[in-house]
Amino acid sequence: RATARLHPLPLLVGALFATYYHLLVAPAPSYYQSLFLSLGSNDTAAAHLRALTVRPHLAGTEANALAADHVVSTLSSLSFPTRVTPYEVLLSYPVGRSLSLSAPGRDATAFALVQDTYPGDPYAAASAEVVPTFLAYAASGSAAAEVVYANYGRREDYAYLASRGVNVTGKVALARYGKVYRGDIVKNARDAGAAAAVIFTDPKDYTPGKAFPDGPWMPPTGVQVGSTFKGVGDPTTPMWASSEGCERVSVAKAMSTHDMPGIPALPVSGRDGEEILRLVGGDVAPEDWQGGDGAPVYRLGPGPAVLNLTYTGNETIATIQNVISVIEGKEEPDRYVILGNHRDAWTFGAADPNSGTAALLELAQRLSKLQNKGWRPRRTIILCNWDAEEYGLMLVCLVLELTHQPLLNLMSCSSRRVKRFKIRIMEQKVCMTCGWLLIVL
Numbered sequence: 001r002a003t004a005r006l007h008p009l010p011l012l013v014g015a016l017f018a019t020y021y022h023l024l025v026a027p028a029p030s031y032y033q034s035l036f037l038s039l040g041s042n043d044t045a046a047a048h049l050r051a052l053t054v055r056p057h058l059a060g061t062e063a064n065a066l067a068a069d070h071v072v073s074t075l076s077s078l079s080f081p082t083r084v085t086p087y088e089v090l091l092s093y094p095v096g097r098s099l100s101l102s103a104p105g106r107d108a109t110a111f112a113l114v115q116d117t118y119p120g121d122p123y124a125a126a127s128a129e130v131v132p133t134f135l136a137y138a139a140s141g142s143a144a145a146e147v148v149y150a151n152y153g154r155r156e157d158y159a160y161l162a163s164r165g166v167n168v169t170g171k172v173a174l175a176r177y178g179k180v181y182r183g184d185i186v187k188n189a190r191d192a193g194a195a196a197a198v199i200f201t202d203p204k205d206y207t208p209g210k211a212f213p214d215g216p217w218m219p220p221t222g223v224q225v226g227s228t229f230k231g232v233g234d235p236t237t238p239m240w241a242s243s244e245g246c247e248r249v250s251v252a253k254a255m256s257t258h259d260m261p262g263i264p265a266l267p268v269s270g271r272d273g274e275e276i277l278r279l280v281g282g283d284v285a286p287e288d289w290q291g292g293d294g295a296p297v298y299r300l301g302p303g304p305a306v307l308n309l310t311y312t313g314n315e316t317i318a319t320i321q322n323v324i325s326v327i328e329g330k331e332e333p334d335r336y337v338i339l340g341n342h343r344d345a346w347t348f349g350a351a352d353p354n355s356g357t358a359a360l361l362e363l364a365q366r367l368s369k370l371q372n373k374g375w376r377p378r379r380t381i382i383l384c385n386w387d388a389e390e391y392g393l394m395l396v397c398l399v400l401e402l403t404h405q406p407l408l409n410l411m412s413c414s415s416r417r418v419k420r421f422k423i424r425i426m427e428q429k430v431c432m433t434c435g436w437l438l439i440v441l
């Protein structure tokens with residue numbers, strides 16, 4: 001009897017009203033906020049992360065172009081205009097590396113320079129695609145010389161060595177990661193006169209607990225790979241954009257500036273670093289230069305340990321892809337909220353950067369669902385997914401992308417006379433772990 005009284009028309013009107021209510025009456029912002037939080041599940045972000053990290057995807061490689069395709073197809077399947085822009089930039093890849101250790105009366109032993117996989121590693125096969133351990137933009141060349149231990153490779157560490165009468169000229173500087181940018185570690189070694197630099201990961205600083213795969217910390221053969229370029233943007237287009245056909249300095253000139261390390265250099269594991277230090281003699285290094293439990297006594301040198309380092313890099317113009325997607329603002333479309341992260345990784349990039357990329361795609365999907373329910377942002381939101389950040393190129397890419405926005409011509413690439421417009425950044429936030437960047441203009 002009760003059901004008989006329910007006429008279908010009011011029901012339909014009620015349902016339509018509930019569905020399109022937001023189009024008739026602007027809902028409170030909190031409506032969209034809670035809707036945003038309630039949409040989606042962890043599964044979609046997890047699926048994006050898996051698609052992005054199934055292979056190592058170094059900038060300039062085919063695997064990274066495929067990861068870009070994933071980002072583009074995801075964003076274009078939503079309602080936002082999306083564009084992928086290729087750029088030609090100077091990247092650096094290792095071609096040849098060798099490092100051997102010797103001492104008077106002792107045969108030279110060559111380091112394998114390989115990071116171990118572990119039994120049962122599901123990515124063991126894909127690991128073969130990982131770039132060999134290297135320091136991008138290190139100079140090609142070789143050095144065979146006595147070792148000097150330089151602690152964290154800071155200027156004050158070399159000042160201390162000088163005060164102890166340790167002459168670094170012509171030697172191989174052995175420094176550990178952890179206090180300054182690796183580009184500065186190599187540059188400080190060069191400034192002190194070193195012929196080459198080797199940077200190791202001290203377990204004292206990077207393995208405070210159980211090492212992977214039993215725990216989260218750096219395993220004995222783990223090596224930190226990275227760039228040693230101290231500038232920002234494409235080194236062949238310093239302070240202007242790398243757009244098609246633009247003027248460039250030669251690769252040789254780009255490689256000889258003070259922003260480049262200028263000497264051969266290699267990163268090594270904690271295990272290799274300790275093996276070298278066992279053969280370094282001379283005065284015992286100060287307490288705060290020492291390693292952790294179980295480490296050999298670190299001495300300053302020079303020698304009698306001798307390192308023979310050779311490195312050949314390939315500095316080559318490679319193609320990278322930046323992806324941007326635009327959600328136009330309703331009230332202030334010419335003001336921008338720019339957020340995004342990079343996509344390229346030294347290896348698989350599951351944490352840095354693709355945890356951030358997966359979150360970006362998840363966020364885009366939810367914003368698209370909100371838009372389908374009538375939401376429009378107040379300002380224009382620009383979602384970005386940059387490339388080659390690991391090489392140090394991201395900031396210029398950001399500026400580059402903005403040149404495609406009609407109202408924001410930040411830099412003109414047509415000549416070396418850089419045209420700069422003042423922009424006011426209201427807010428800027430960076431996440432060092434996932435590579436996220438948020439800028440409010």
Ligand SMILES: *[C@@H]1O[C@H](CO)[C@@H](O)[C@H](O)[C@H]1NC(C)=O
Nearest residue numbers: 037038039040041042043045
């Ligand atoms: C998503 O994962 C987080 C962290 O594990 C958890 O706290 C949250 O409840 C999950 N959300 C859903 C919708 O499953």
Ligand SMILES: *[C@@H]1O[C@H](CO)[C@@H](O)[C@H](O)[C@H]1NC(C)=O
Nearest residue numbers: 162165166167168169170193
């Ligand atoms: C360091 O060694 C170099 C090369 O042997 C030498 O030219 C230089 O004078 C030495 N510096 C000092 C401070 O002794």
Ligand SMILES: *[C@@H]1O[C@H](CO)[C@@H](O)[C@H](O)[C@H]1NC(C)=O
Nearest residue numbers: 098100142143144308309310
């Ligand atoms: C250093 O190693 C390279 C490559 O193995 C080798 O060709 C060279 O002879 C070595 N130099 C010295 C001085 O041992």
Ligand SMILES: *[C@@H]1O[C@H](CO)[C@@H](O)[C@H](O)[C@H]1NC(C)=O
Nearest residue numbers: 093095313314315316317318
């Ligand atoms: C350097 O890289 C370029 C572009 O990938 C490639 O064509 C060239 O063969 C490489 N050179 C060497 C010496 O590996």
